[in-house]
Amino acid sequence: MSTAMSKAESNALVVSYDVLGTHVELDLDFVKKYLVRGRAELVSNQELVFFMNTCRQQKLNPLVQGEVYLIKYSKDDPAQMVVGKDAYLRRAFDHPDYLFKNDGITVQRGNEIIQKEGCCLYPGETLVGGWCRVTFMRNGKERTAFKEVAFAEYNKGKANWNSKPATMINKVAVSQCVRDAFPKDYEGVYSEDEMIASGAIPVDYKELDDQKPEEQPAEEEDPVISQEQRQQLFKAAQANFGKDKGNAVVKSIIEEMGLTSTTGMKMSTYNKVVERLVEICTAHKVELEAEEGTKNDGAAEE
DSSP states (O other): OOOOOOHHHHHHHEEEEEETTEEEEEEHHHHHHHSEEEOGGGOOHHHHHHHHHHHHHHTOOTTSTTTEEEEEOOTTSOOEEEEOHHHHHHHHHTSTTEEEEEEEEEEEETTEEEEEEBSOOOTTEEEEEEEEEEEEEETTEEEEEEEEEEHHHHOOSSTHHHHOHHHHHHHHHHHHHHHHHSGGGGTTOEEHHHHHHHTSSOTTOOGGGGSOGGGSOSSOSSOBOOHHHHHHHHHHHHHHHOHHHHHHHHHHHHHHTTOSOSTTOBHHHHHHHHHHHHHHHHHHHHHHHHHHHHHHHHHHHO
16 A cells, blocks of 8 residues: 555645745644644644644734744644734735724613623623624625624633623624624634633633642653754744844844853743744844835836
8 A cells, every 4th residue: 555645645734825925834843843832742733734724725924923823732622723813803904895893892781781882891880792893895785794792601700801801702792793794714713812712722721830740741841942943943043034144143032031052941941032033034024025115116116
């Protein structure tokens, strides 16, 4: 029986595409090392392939910090693809058919139920839910999508749901409504707030610290990074800036962290270095795009 990989399988393991003028290339190792939150060692290749190809299909850029990432916190639950709040809403606002939205919260004031705009809960009001109405064009006609969600259904009583309940339930309503308005653009993607609200990912997904000592993983909590991880860090910088400048960028980042070398670097510090490198690379790409746009404008004027 042949063990040769089919063309479809080979193509799925590496994705390459352009989004908003930026070229994105992803493979299994890169996604697992840099784009997974939680416990990356638990993510299967199948989940990584699904993530990469959904990013390509939906034109999402996981190299922009906070835009989209994969989360896995338990071996018993599937990995979840999560889109950051700003990126999620930007997709709707940038859609050519989007017109405007109205949103707010639903409250009980005495015996009266009121839908009001904004998220300010007045004294004497009880929070009932959140709502959103998106107005858009379809087939040349103005149409409206509407969603109203119940606070009792989503409230987990933790973190922001305890301190900012009106804001959180409003976010859920907005996320659901823009997906109803533009279903093709949101197929398979959900906002972080919505995922937490639905219970798909927990409010405090790093709850290993709350376990009893005998239930803790046997691995060192903050291990030293491997040689492969060190090399991958420099390769990522060199891919964006070239060899010499890329090495200099990494050096400047580790100096920001109070270190002189990547030798002996702990994983917690390594994650911060990677986040900082992604920020710098993203800013560099934006700068290059701006320069290219200026050149094109100048050429057009000539």
